[in-house]
Amino acid sequence: MTSHHPSSMVAEKMHVTEDKGPRGYHDVGGDTAGEIPKVELPWLHWEKKVEAIRGLLGDGTRRIVSLDEVRRGFESFGIEKYNALSFYRRRLEAMTDILVEKGVLSRQELDAAVASGRARWRETSGSE
Secondary structure, three states: OOOOOHHHHHHHHHHHHHOOOOOOOOOOOOOOOOOOOOOOOOOOHHHHHHHHHHHHHOOOOOOOOOHHHHHHHHHOOOHHHHHHOOHHHHHHHHHHHHHHHOOOOOHHHHHHHHHHHHHHHHHHHOOO
């Protein structure tokens, strides 16, 4: 006979969680990490652009890159790359990897576009 007391149900859920096997390096939920900072940080301009592009690529009309694909992309980076990148940089890298993987654009096209953007930046900003 199974007990339906709340404490029994929590114990059953904890057991199920433990049976799922090892966690990925990106899965830090439940780890002791100290207090969570409760400071609202402003979005940087490029972070807003990354989020807008992700929204466009995954919207109901285009469905080019789903949020699940982005998540799979950055969860497969490996611990060093994952920890070295910020949240939005991980999303950007994952989206570009998926676009290349799907043949939407090539790595060469991406590299050429980045080089072109950097050249425009140098011309307009006067910096090297």
